Structure formats: C-alpha cells, structure tokens
Amino acid sequence: MADLIRDSFTLPGESGYEELTLRLAKKWGADVIRDSDGTQLSDEIINSGYGIYSTICLIRSVNAWAKKNMDKLQQNFLMSNPVTAESDVVEIDPIKGYFTQQFMVNTFDDAKEFWQVFDRTSGEEVALSDWDFNKETGIVTVRNAKKYHNYTVNFLAIRLWEEISMYNHITNDWGDKEHLMAVEPMCPETQEEILRWLEEWCETHPATTVVRFTSMFYNFAWFWSDDSKKRDVLSDWGSYDFTANPIALRAFEAEKGYKMTSEDFINAGKYNQTQNAPTKKYREWMDFINRFVIDFGKKCIDMVHKYGKKAYVFYDDSWIGVEPNGERFTEFGFDGLIKCVFSGFEARLCANAEVETHELRLHPYLFPTGLSGEPTFAPGGNPKLDAQKFWQNVRRALLRKPVDRIGMGGYLHLVEPFPDFCDYIEKVTDEFRLLKTFHEAGAPYEIPGKVMILTAWGSLRAWTCSGHLHEHPEVDLINIIESLSGLPFDVEFKSFDDIKKEGIGKDVKVIINAGVLNSAWSGGDNWKDAEVTAILTEWVAGGGGFIGVNEPSATDFSTQFFQMSHVLGVDKDLGTKKCLGKYNYDVKAKHFITAQNDIIELPACDGVFVLDGSVDVLAEVDGKPAVTAHDYKNGRGIYMSGYRFSLMNTRLLMRAILYAAKAEADMEKFICDNPLTECAYYPGSKKLVIINNTGDVQKANVTTPDGVVTATIDPYDIYIN
C-alpha cells in the first residue's frame, strides 16, 4: 500500500464483503471506512487499520424508553381541515385527514393553553369560551358559530414515527419492523436518557474514530396525510415546525415575556415555509431553538470528545438548528461537517462552514435505485454516467473552494457488476486529490470585488435555498447559486437586516436579488421598508450594480411593484395596470451581456414592462422583456425575467455581473472563451486548470497575462497547464 496515495476518502464498508471492502479501499485510496444505515462493519474490517466512522441518530436511539414516555415525544402544531358550519354548532375532528401512524392528538396538555380555533371565512379567532375539546371523543365543539363559515382547529399533535425512519420503512416495505419514535430533547428526562445512551454507546464502540451525528434533534417538517394521492401535507427542508412543544413554548414565553401562539406556526395554513420571507417573531423562535440545539448538542459532542473520538455532523434530515453557516455553528465544537452533494452549491455550503474537516458524500449512493426510483446499481442503471454528471456539478465548485475529503455511502456489494463505475471513482478520487494540492498553495484567482446575494435569510442560508435543486427547480435563486458555485466571484450572503445594520461593504460590486413575490429570496415585506430601498438606491447611484431576477424587490406597495423599478428600469403589472400604457421598446441586438448567448433560454415573467426609452432590452422571451440593462446615475440595473441553471445561462449571468460591475475587461483574464468549459488559475502553484463540463470534446482558449492557453479536452475531462 505504500506506493498508493491513501487519504481523504471515506469508503462504505460492508460485513460479509470483506475482500471487496479492502480491495476497493485500496483502489480508491480510502483512509476511512464507515458503516451506513442498514450495514455493519465486521471485526475484520474494523481491525484492518483504517479510520472508522460510525453513524448515530440520537433522537431515535432510545426507542424502548420512548414507548414508555409518550408524553415526551416530539410534537408540532397542525391545522385541521376546515369544516363548514351548517348551524351555530360545529364539530371538528382535528386529526381527520392526517396520517395517524405519524400523528396523534396531544391529550396530555390542556388544549386551551396552546390550541386556537379560527373562523377562516372571516379570518377571526373564535373566543376560548366558544369552544371545547373532548379528550374522550377527540372532537372539538364550536358554539355560536356563524352559519356557512368555515372553521379550523390549530392543535398540538404528538408524533409517533420519526419521519426518515417512517419514509424508509414504508418505501422499502419493512412490514412489522419496529417504528422508531423521535423523543423531545427539550425535556430534561429525555436529555438524561440520551446522554446515558450516548455514553454507553461510546463505551461499546472503542474502534470508532469518528462519530457521525445524523444530524442533531429536529427533522425538517414533513407532515403526511392519510390519502396516498396527497402524501405530503407539508414538506419543507428548512422549517422549524417540529420544534414546537409545550416545554419550548413555555420556556420561550418565560424568556421573552410574550408567547408564540399556535397561529404563529400555522400561519393561516401556510406554516412558516423556508421559501417564504419569515416574520421577526418567527426568527426569534428560530434563534431560541438554535441556542437550545447548540447547548444540548454541545453536551453530546463533549461526551464523544471525552472518549477520544472526533464528532462530525452529517448535515441532513434532523438538521434544524444546525445550519453550518449560521452565526453560532462553531459553538457546537464539531470536528467535521459531511454534506451529501448533487450540486455545486452544496459543495460550497460545506466548504463555507468554519470547521476543521469538510467532507462530501458523493452521489449516486450505492443503492439499487435513485431518488426518483430510477435504477442506479441495478439492471438498466448506468451509475458511471450518473457519477459523471454529479461530479461535473461538484467539480466546478471544488475548483473555486476546496473541501478536505470525499466519500460514499450505501451497500458496497452493489458496485460489483459495474467495473466501469469502480474505475471512474478511482479517477474521481485522484482528480479530487490533485485539485486539493493546487488549493494548498493558495486560493485561485478571483475577479476583484464581491457579489452579494440579498435575501431575507442572509448568511443563515448561505449557499442554499431549501432542499435540493431538483425538488424546486423553479426557484430562481437556487439556480443562480448553482451557477455561482463554479464562477470566479467572491460571493457573500446578506439579509435586509444586515444591510440596515452594517450598510453595504466597500468591496461589494454587485448585488443580486432574485425570486418571486413574498419569497424569502426576493424578500417579501422587507421591501416595504423605505430604508432598504433608499440604501440600495444610494448605493447604485454611487456606482453599484443591482441585478434583479423574476420579481426582485417585489411587494404590492405604493406606485411600484418592484421597489427598485427606478434602478432596474422595468416593473411588473399584476393585472391592475392593464389600462396604463407600456413603453413600446425595440430589442437591442448587440450587447456585452448577451454577446455569447444567441438564444436566450430563461423563463418569461408575465406582466413585466419597460418604463421608458432609457432601458435597453437585450432579449425577449415569449414577447416579454427577458434581459434588460439600465444606467441609473453612476450605477447599473440589470433585469432577468427568471433563471435556470445551464452552462450557457451561467455564462450569461457571469457577463451580466461583470457588466453590472462595469468590469467588462475582466472577461479577458482567466476566463474560458468557450462557455461549455471553465477554468481556475492558482497563482500559488502557477497552475491553470480547465474543465470540460460536457459529454463532448471541447476546445477552449484562456487569455492569461502570459498569452493565450489553448486546450482540447475530452468529455468531462480536465486539462492542466
């Protein structure tokens, strides 16, 4: 083994396949072997001299105790389905329509302390004295109801089945295998039990070098209904809905002097989706929970450290309160962060966190089928091609910012019929280690100045929106971030509060605001704050570049819909300006921004109109302005009607950023002329790396201060000069 590079790779081992495990560990240069959900490591593997990662999930680890302490399970607020009053009395069965293997009504606590009943026709709350909950029948009775109004109950539900376990159980048809439950860690007895279990676990796992937490205590929100044709009632990768419970609610009120009501969570049935701009009160609740997750999380991590093991967090599933780019993340004391990656932005999310070891879990996982049920390691699958596509996404991000390790997960034996996959992973691991060495000699060349992404969340959700790109591909910002993940820009993520508190940094050249009305990404009601608009207007007037995408700065307020319409030179008619004349523009055929995009493939935005002749319309889609440019005093406003990640759109975005920054000349330095390729130059190691992002041979020219470098690169390959 001495002649092999042997580091930075984590291999999923599998008991019963010891020979395969050790052979692939050598081939792929592993230095660590891990177990996975559903696999175990034999003594032979454990004792083979590799580092050992072991996965644990604290909240579902004490199921026997959980069964005896049903009042200490995790809870959340649910809204009942509406019931129409046909007389002045309405009866509502709150749980009706929900998946009762997941939820039961909380009958332990006094309903009137936490629940609320609403007339959803008038929007008004029903007085506490006008309703009662019968614990025996499970029915809420509303009195003095208004005829033909619809009533709902906000109630606390106890969760009977930890959601990831539930999903795997049902999807894989695990039959009568025990249902795992999630215990509520706010409860002191639960904390005792978890710490007791963890200590015992550490005692009994001496070979484990790294304990991999999955992740901490609260899963993202995932409510199921009892109707298989509408399985999800709510599915939100960033929501704090599962953190509501009597202990936390009372503690919050005791600390703040005001209470979170059920309606603060239910929010007229919309809940508090990560995609939507949050209220100040909800941000306070998140902050409160985040502090708890860190406080108790730290106790668990300290325990692991006491046993001489490292503590890594796998950032997925029960990740609420663990946000790696949140302000307090370092307080956990984690030694490493592991992130599974489909996309470049996920690699940047990981790389951006302040932690010693950054590790990526590559896709495809070694499972028979992929996320959408398509075959991967099964007949009909082509896992090598899958791996190429995902690596192509991730590699361009790794050119910009390094991580420390990569690895895989799943059932190792599944790779046996796919030798081309095994060879390809060998190539990937070598490519990864090579790129890492370049970074070791210093960061790659970046275009001077910063690009700020302005959202309601700011750095809390740096390099992410909510969930994966394939789940909400219609979210413009996640597509933009994916493009940016491989571009030579220094990107920062700021909230509206940030710019009000700190102003806009001197080094910021371009601000991007992208999203639809009321989304967290566009900003929602933050745009009703004149201070925000004035700060940004002054900044653009002074020479800044503002790029707005889809419904930037949108809120139905005052004369304009886009509050930055005077800067962008475009606004949008929601249908209430039908009779107002719209400027009859011509499309400007030649422009710096669109110079490399003969065809513009962006989503159209209905109702967008140009204010006047000072605006250059650079492209149309469906007869509507799709890309516009507008000089505003000393700065520039750029509008794009939408954004989807593609190599050609990435080029369009890069040029738009450079134009907004009045930095057009930067296109001529360390940028591939061919948009289907990208490059990075590492001044420390004096290396120029060019990558081919396509399945075809590509030629690329890169202008450097020492002349033009020309390369011809095989499909998905890499060129180094």
Next chain:
Amino acid sequence: MADLIRDSFTLPGESGYEELTLRLAKKWGADVIRDSDGTQLSDEIINSGYGIYSTICLIRSVNAWAKKNMDKLQQNFLMSNPVTAESDVVEIDPIKGYFTQQFMVNTFDDAKEFWQVFDRTSGEEVALSDWDFNKETGIVTVRNAKKYHNYTVNFLAIRLWEEISMYNHITNDWGDKEHLMAVEPMCPETQEEILRWLEEWCETHPATTVVRFTSMFYNFAWFWSDDSKKRDVLSDWGSYDFTANPIALRAFEAEKGYKMTSEDFINAGKYNQTQNAPTKKYREWMDFINRFVIDFGKKCIDMVHKYGKKAYVFYDDSWIGVEPNGERFTEFGFDGLIKCVFSGFEARLCANAEVETHELRLHPYLFPTGLSGEPTFAPGGNPKLDAQKFWQNVRRALLRKPVDRIGMGGYLHLVEPFPDFCDYIEKVTDEFRLLKTFHEAGAPYEIPGKVMILTAWGSLRAWTCSGHLHEHPEVDLINIIESLSGLPFDVEFKSFDDIKKEGIGKDVKVIINAGVLNSAWSGGDNWKDAEVTAILTEWVAGGGGFIGVNEPSATDFSTQFFQMSHVLGVDKDLGTKKCLGKYNYDVKAKHFITAQNDIIELPACDGVFVLDGSVDVLAEVDGKPAVTAHDYKNGRGIYMSGYRFSLMNTRLLMRAILYAAKAEADMEKFICDNPLTECAYYPGSKKLVIINNTGDVQKANVTTPDGVVTATIDPYDIYIN
C-alpha cells in the same frame, strides 16, 4: 318605392353623391339618412323624404368661447413622473413627460387646495408645509426630503384638446386644422353657453328629425405622453378621471361633508381603472357625477324635444355618466340609443337598455382602413368578409334579444368599388327585418332559470366590461359575456352589494364569477367580506351552481386564495404554498361538460391545485387543471382556468352552466347538436331559426317536442323552419 320594405335602416348620406345615396337608400331599405363626422348632407338629400339624423357633440361645439375661457376647460388629476431626492430638496416639473398639446398645469386654482405630494418610496404624503408650487416656473419644490426616496406630485391639469378630436387630427394628419377643446359643463357659464349654442343649432336645422348626441359631456380617460413609443399613459373606456375639476370637487365636499383627494383619483399611479374593483368612495364620486350628467343632460334633451325633434344618444367616446344600464338612465329622457357593434355583447348592451328605440351601428365603418390600420374600403380590403364576420357575432345576439334598427356610418362613396359588399348589406338588412318580425310575436324559448354574473360593478356595466373585446381579449369575463350574448339563457348582472342587500333571486340557477385578482370582474376586496362568502356558500349548499373562472373569489386573505375554494374544490398557490402537498388527481375522460369538446382550448392558470379526491378534473391545459367539477352539499362548483370566446368554448360554457344548474336534460330541447350552429325557437311565431356561424356548410339537428329538425346550411347563412 312602394314595393320595397322601407324601414329600420339608417344610411350615411354624402353630399356630392346624391344619386348613390338615394340608390343605396332604396337597395338597403333605408328610412333614415344621417350625416357623419366629416360628411354633410346636401339639400337634395335632406329633401328626399327620408328621416334625417344629425350628429352633435356639445362639449366641443363652442370652441370660440372655449378659447376665451381657458379656466373653464375640462381638467383632471395627473401624477408626475417620480424624481429621486439626492439631497433634502427635490424639484419636480409635474407636466414633464406628458403631451403638452393635451395638458397644461392648472395655474388658475390654488395648488395647495387640490394637489398632493407623495414620497412613493415610503408611501407617505409630504406635509403641505414641505412643498410649494411656483406658477412662474411651473416647478414644485419639496423640502425636508429623504435622500434617495422618490417623490411625485398629484396635480390638476387643464386639457387643451378634446381627445377624440385629437386622435382623429393626429391619425389623419389634419395639419393646422383647429384643435377643439372640451369645455367643463359643471361651470354655470359653460352650461349657459352650451344651451345657447344648442338652441341656435335647433333653430337652424329644421329638417333634422333626430339629434344624435355623441354622447354627453365626459370622455373616457385617455392620457397621452410626449413619447411616441409610449403614447398612452392611461387609456380606459370606463374611467371617470376626466370628471375631476375644482367645481365638482368643491360641490362634492359640500354635499358629502368629506372631500375627494387627488390621491383618490391617482390611486398610487393606478388611477381608478374600470378593470379594477372600485372603492366605496370612488363609487360615490361616480354617483355624484352621474347625477350631474343626467341633470344637465336632461336640460339639453328637453331643448331638443321643444323643437319637435327626437334625441338619441350615440353611446361612445364622451359616454361617462351615460351608462345605459345604470339605474337612472331613463331619467335622461332619450328617445333612442345607438351603439356601434363589433360583438354580440354590444348588441345585448343596447337591447338591454330601457329606451324606445335601440339602434346598432354595424361594422365595418365606411372608412378606408379599419381600427388596426388594415385596409377595408381600400385596395386589398375585403369589406364583405369583414361585414360577414361582424354580422355573425351580432346576429346570434339578435336571435336572443331584438333591437329596433340597424345602420352604418362613414363615407358612402367608398362602397362603389365593392358591389359584393352592397349586395351583402342588402341581405343583412333583409335578414335583420325578418328576425325582428319573429320577436314581434313574442320572445324566443329560453332555458328556465337565470344565470347571474357577479362583479363589483353589477348592472351598471351589464353586457360589457370596459371597451371592446379586441382591446383586452385577455379579460375572461368579456369573452364569457360574448358567448352568453347568443345563448338561450336569461342573464342578470349583480354586484356584491346587490346580493348583500337583496340576497339571491329564487329563479337564479347559476352564478358566474370570472376574472383575475383585484379585478372588478372577480371582485377584489369584496371577497374579504365574510358575508359575501357565507351568502354564496349557503346558496350553493342549498342547490345552486357556482362557476368560477381564472381567479374567481380571489383575494389573499385567511387560509384560502379562492374564498369559494371549498365550493369549487380547487384553490391557487401564489407561490407561498410551494411546500404544501397538492392532490395528485387523475383526469376524468368522460363527463357531461366536456362531452362535445375533445380538445380543451382554455388559458392555463398557474398554481391552481385540486383540494382532494372529491373533485373531478375534466381537462388539463399545460398539465394544470383546466375544467373541474365538484359537488358541494346539494349544489355544484365548476372551475375553468380561463375563458376565450370561440364557438367550441361557447358550447363548453353552455354545458357547464347546465351541469351547474343540474339541468343536463335541457341540452335536449331546442339546442343544435352541432356547436358551430345555433338556433332560436319563437313559440309565438312557431318559427325555428338555425344559423351557421362558420364559413363552411354545416349540418345541424335540433330536437324539438315535435321531433328532430335537420338542416343543411350554407356558410354564414340562416335556416328557417
């Protein structure tokens, strides 16, 4: 002439073409000859024994007097373009950007009595003490401005050019022909002058039998900018914007005890577009103006009557306050109403008014070019085909409700090169007179029960939305009304106030609510009124049928966006319910509503989702529910994602109405089986009339109580049994 039918037709005569005038008068069976804008009638024509219509437009008839009384011209409020404050002082030139041949700033009245200045970034009004208007320079200076906020001025502008005259002048390049001005009839001196002029006119036009008013005093709102690429700032066929002036504003305040502010008209730059749901205060202003228009209008009509002439109103252009289906229309004392018609709904609008004589002015007008500049009576034109298409629209409406007369307008000599047109008009006039005879023996068979169109305007805008169908073809309701104009339903138009005051009539079987958010047609904030939702819910629960189109009952309020979503079974996600699960429906292939529509050609509505499995999705467009049906207690809710007029969609709508009404059996009585044909049965005259609405031969079967009638009908032709 004794052997010719000679009635019910108004011919535009033309001096210098006496022979042609009298020849076509005979051919088309005219009993009346009229002048047109730009034509005169010679004594030979006047004395040829025909009735004589003469057109007058009171407000632009006294131009010499107007020039001497510039303070008595009509006015309106305008909003200046926004100006960004770069220090604490901002200077704004209010008129900048407007067409200064149309507008000048009112310097006669005290600006501070009527104007307002707004910070449009914060949405707040600037204190009167913080701004001044300098009459000499024309500049408004704002002090204590907030840096980088945008400011606008609401100001009173005097109008220098009557808009219809301005449009004709500029379009036809009339050079230095005098600009006609619109005088303000609220001013007592103006009233005196108008009455003086009218009396003189009556004295000097003894041969005139009918005085045709065009129309009364206030034109629809039409603001022009100084930029030819954005000619219209506002163009709204129903807006009362031109009725604002100091006299009226002061009189309103004196009567009501509260004032209309400039912002009540400007409305954050949106003005009060007819397409948008009006506020209560603006409706009060309209009512106030309507009373004035009738009061002074009646004096003018009385004058005409005093001279033994009839007074007809041509309902177009200066029609504000003249709405023929308004509550007070009969108080004018008009003898006739003339409406020019492109569409069936316009014929129904005319037919629906309570007045002695209903007359239609057919298109195409005898002009060289049509409305979009395309040739009509010019080389390349095909006026016969144009006439066929318009007549096809109008005829189906006349099958349902009769009018008394038809006629034409324009330059008669233009028809000479088009003998096929002349022959076709002869056929049309004969067809018209024949249809009229059928109605004389009693109304045609209608399907029992009423269809109610529920809008914010109610009967004030019965059988219209705003303007012509071709101007806003995206307005669902105008398309629906066009379909209904030829269908065998009894249609009524009600407002939200109506149903709150009167409830829903016992004979109403189906209610249609159609339009987009905040439109007058959908209803806007009326849907925040729980009483409205409860009344309608109870009515459907009791057996009514509710048809919602596009964004029916929409307002962003409480848990639902469509306030009638519980009835419709569908709702719409504005983007803030992205993470809420949506029901995964199947499309139901066979259903009564879609039985004759293999292909559904309706606009899709983004974000519409189905609530649960109780909803039948009958058709999709672009993967979104396009037609759905839902049983709600004893009634039915039908949703359509949009509506455009076509023969096939008319059939879809008819079937949807019958299904909503649980009157499916009515499809089998006096309905053509072929949707490209339509019929009417007149029990009084025992005549069945079938029309072919296409340019191809059609076959139709009609089931009657006496058996099936089968007809084969030539293109655009009519069959009578």
